Amino acid sequence: MEKQVAIVGAGISGLLVCKYCLSKGFNPIVFDLEPDIGGVWLKTMKTTSLQETTDLYNFSDFPWPDSLLGHFPTQQQVMEYLRSYANRFDLMPHIKLQSRVEGISYDGPSSSQTWSLWNGIGQSSKGKWSVTVNDLKTATTQVYVVDFVILCLGRFKDIPNIPQFPVGNGPEVFCGKAIHSMEYATMDHDEAAAFVKGKKVVVVGFGKTGLDIARECSSVNG
Template sequence: MDMKQVVIVGAGISGLLACKYCLSKGFNPTVFDLESDIGGVWVKTIKTTRLQAPKPLYQFSDFPWPESVVDVFPTQQQMLEYLRSYATHFDLMPHIKLQSRVSSISYDGPSSQAWSLWNGIREMSSSKGKWKVTVTDTRTATTQVYIADFVILCLGRFKDVPNMPKFPVGKGPEIFRGKAIHSMEYAAMDDDKAEAFVKGKKVVVVGFGKTGLDIARECASINAPEHPCTIVYRRDHWKLPDWAPWGIPMTYLYFNRFSELLVHKPGEGFVLNLLATLLSPLVSLSTTSKIAI
C-alpha cells in the first residue's frame, strides 16, 4: 500500500502534535508555516509574555518539561525551546517547511467526502479524492502545488487576522493624529523596536483582556511616570483568568479530551450535537486588544 500523503497547515503546538501522530500511523506528513520558526503564537509575543498555566498542566504527555526549567510559568523563550526540543526529539523538523504560505486548498474527487474520516474512525484509504494545496515559498517567491490524501488545519484562534472594530466614516483612525495599531502588530516587533516605538509617547490601550494589560504594563515600564499609560475599557469588572470564570477553576476541563465535547463536529450524531449545545456556555470567548499611540 502506498504511504498516504498528509498536509498540515501550521507548525504550532497542534501542528507538531498532528505531525507526530501521522508519523506514528505510517503516513507521510508535510507541515507548512508562514513564520521562520515553529511555535505558532509563541513566535511573536511581547517580551514579558509567560505561560499562563502552570507548566505541569501545559506539557506533552510523552515529553515533560526539562528539569532545567524551574519556573512554574515559563517565559516565551523557554516555551519556544521546549517546542523545538519536542520537534527535534521526535524528528519532526525534516517534515516542516517554514516561510511557506498556503494560498489555496482545493479538493478533487467525489462531491461528498466521508466526514467519518474527520475524527479518524475509518482508514484514510476510504477516500478516493485528492487535495491540491498551493504553497508559496516567501524566500524565493516560487509557488508549488502539493497533492495530498488528507489535509489538517492547525491555524489556531489568534493567528494573522486582527479583529479590528468598525468605526463610522470620519470617526476612525484616519482622523487620529497619532499612530493606531493592533496588539498583533505590536507583538510582531522585536524588543528594541517595540521599546523605541513607545518610548516618550503617551500610550492608550483599548481593551481589558490579558493582552491589553500585558502591553499596558510593558509600556508603563518603558516610559515610567513621565508618560503614563492609560487603559480604556467599556465597564468595570473583576479581572479573572478566562480558564476560571466566576472564580471557579476550569483548567482540568479544558486540558483533557472532555473539552472535545464543547465544540460541534461535522457529521456528529444527535447526542454529540446536544452535548456541544448544552456545554457551549463554557467555551470562553476570545478577546482582542488595540493600542493607540
C-alpha cells in the same frame, strides 16, 4: 501505500498532529508562513510569560526540562521547549517553513461518505486534495497532491480584530498612532520600547495581551 497528509500551521497543534500522523504510519508535510515553528508563541512579546503553570501546559510525552526555574516560563523558554519537542520526535524534516498556502482544492466525490471512508487503513475514497504552496525563500510555487488536509491555524491566525468606526470618527482623524496588538508584538523589545517611550498610551482591551502591553508600557515609562 502511505497516506500523504498536508498540515497547515507549525504551532503547538501542528506539531502534535505531525507527530500523531507519523505514529500512525502516515507521511505528513507541514507548511508554515513563518521562518520558525511556534505559531503564536513565535510572534509573542518576549516579556510575556506563560499564564498557566507548567504542570497544566505541557506535552504528555515530553516534560519540561529539569533546568527550568519557576512555573511560568517566558516566551523564549516556551520557544525552546517547542523546538526541543520537534527535534526529539524528528518533526523538522517534515516541516516546510516560509511556505505560504495559497489555495486548497478537492478533486473527487463530494458527499459525507467521503469523510467516513477515510480512516487511514486503506478504506478511503479516490478523492485527492491539491495544496498550492508558495515557497517564499525561492519565490516558486508548487502543488502538492495529498490524501487529507488538516488545518492548524489557530482561531484568529493573522486576522486582527479591529472595530468598525463611522466615517470621520476613526483612526484617520486621530493625531497619534493607532496600531493593533499584533503589530506591536512583531517589534523586537528595543523597538517596542522606543515606540512607547515618553508617550501616553491607551490600551483598548483587558485580556492577557492588553495587560501584557500595558505592563510593558508602564515599565518603559517608569
